[in-house]
Amino acid sequence: xxxxxxxxxxxxxxxxxxxxxxxxxxxxxxxxxxxxxxxxxxxxxxxxxxxxxxxxxxxxxxxxxxxxxxxxxxxxxxxxxxxxxxxxxxxxxxxxxxxxxxxxxxxxxxxxxxxxxxxxxxxxxxxxxxxxxxxxxxxxxxxxxxxxxxxxxxxxxxxxxxxxxxxxxxxxxxxxxxxxxxxxxxxxxxxxxxxxxxxxxxxxxxxxxxxxxxxxxxxxxxxxxxxxxxxxxxxxxxxxxxxxxxxxxxxxxxxxxxxxxxxxxxxxxxxxxxxxxxxxxxxxxxxxxxxxxxxxxxxxxxxxxxxxxxxxxxxxxxxxxxxxxxxxxxxxxxxxxxxxxxxxxxxxxxxxxxxxxxxxxxxxxxxxxxxxxxxxxxxxxxxxxxxxxxxxxxxxxxxxxxxxxxxxxxxx
Numbered sequence: 001x002x003x004x005x006x007x008x009x010x011x012x013x014x015x016x017x018x019x020x021x022x023x024x025x026x027x028x029x030x031x032x033x034x035x036x037x038x039x040x041x042x043x044x045x046x047x048x049x050x051x052x053x054x055x056x057x058x059x060x061x062x063x064x065x066x067x068x069x070x071x072x073x074x075x076x077x078x079x080x081x082x083x084x085x086x087x088x089x090x091x092x093x094x095x096x097x098x099x100x101x102x103x104x105x106x107x108x109x110x111x112x113x114x115x116x117x118x119x120x121x122x123x124x125x126x127x128x129x130x131x132x133x134x135x136x137x138x139x140x141x142x143x144x145x146x147x148x149x150x151x152x153x154x155x156x157x158x159x160x161x162x163x164x165x166x167x168x169x170x171x172x173x174x175x176x177x178x179x180x181x182x183x184x185x186x187x188x189x190x191x192x193x194x195x196x197x198x199x200x201x202x203x204x205x206x207x208x209x210x211x212x213x214x215x216x217x218x219x220x221x222x223x224x225x226x227x228x229x230x231x232x233x234x235x236x237x238x239x240x241x242x243x244x245x246x247x248x249x250x251x252x253x254x255x256x257x258x259x260x261x262x263x264x265x266x267x268x269x270x271x272x273x274x275x276x277x278x279x280x281x282x283x284x285x286x287x288x289x290x291x292x293x294x295x296x297x298x299x300x301x302x303x304x305x306x307x308x309x310x311x312x313x314x315x316x317x318x319x320x321x322x323x324x325x326x327x328x329x330x331x332x333x334x335x336x337x338x339x340x341x342x343x344x345x346x347x348x349x350x351x352x353x354x355x356x357x358x359x360x361x362x363x364x365x366x367x368x369x370x371x372x373x374x375x376x377x378x379x380x381x382x383x384x385x386x387x388x389x390x391x392x393x394x395x396x397x398x399x400x401x402x403x404x405x406x407x408x409x410x411x412x
Contacts, residue, residue: 104292
């Protein structure tokens with residue numbers, strides 16, 4: 001009889017503070033031109049897939065929804081970032097735009113989407129597309145390339161891209177959680193940002209393709225070989241894909257990793273390969289605003305303003321803010337006034353109901369007293385009637401006596 005298995009892997013539930021610190025996002029599409037309607041819907045779903053598991057995968061937008069609706073809901077759900085696709089008409093045709101903002105107060109970055117490729121197109125061009133499996137249960141790693149420019153807008157973009165995904169703690173991180181990579185590459189010459197999405201694959205090195213197949217599969221295909229030695233020793237006729245991986249793609253794993261052949265040794269060398277999952281995006285920065293889709297323009301790629309124009313813009317924004325606060329105060333005062341009137345009406349109605357109830361009680365009492373008086377009067381009337389009947393009987397008796405007296409006199 002075997003011994004009882006000891007539980008060595010224990011799950012520690014994250015605290016509420018740790019859950020609140022994880023960035024969450026909304027990926028939505030706004031109304032506009034119908035030129036990219038079908039493909040834009042697929043692109044939104046693909047980007048949501050990239051942001052999983054810390055995004056609303058099944059959120060549904062309506063034509064009547066506005067930005068403030070998502071902002072109000074984001075506070076209750078702990079959503080920290082907004083990714084919004086929109087289309088607009090221009091002389092050159094329909095343009096696709098992308099806005100990335102920090103909720104609820106900004107900043108917001110406006111991009112033009114130069115080119116995009118859907119996930120299904122990326123995988124359709126691959127000979128052996130990879131099935132993700134459980135890769136989307138953990139957040140991807142973020143890799144930023146060529147974002148070392150000291151310019152202010154470049155630093156803001158790098159900070160935005162980093163904060164959209166959970167940070168990495170090297171001391172507590174597990175290698176099994178590193179399944180995907182999101183790459184942001186800045187082409188400083190063209191000013192274009194390229195986004196790519198990859199899956200991480202780890203394989204054993206120092207082995208021929210045949211031995212790798214033996215390690216990674218359960219049953220090799222020996223249909224074309226007379227003996228298993230022919231299958232193993234065919235490295236002399238190896239192709240370019242059978243060549244041992246170079247040192248630039250070789251790493252030493254500190255922990256065990258998922259996949260066949262990676263669970264036996266923790267400190268063995270492995271070759272890391274990336275398989276693209278899609279989608280692809282080419283973004284061109286247009287401007288950066290201080291607030292969420294509003295506020296002062298911090299950077300503009302096409303419009304350059306002087307110091308006087310910037311000061312004038314700040315004055316206009318301050319004036320608008322004062323007017324907004326004034327309208328908000330008026331609205332609050334009107335709401336409080338309506339509430340006071342409503343409370344006064346309800347209290348007056350309650351008093352009116354109370355007075356009417358008292359009057360009804362008095363009327364009921366008066367009706368009862370009147371009923372008693374009427375009953376007494378009816379009794380007196382009945383007594384009077386009985387008295388009249390007695391008098392009539394006496395009169396009739398008297399008449400009969402007189403008639404008898406007259407008859408007696410006549411007989412005499």
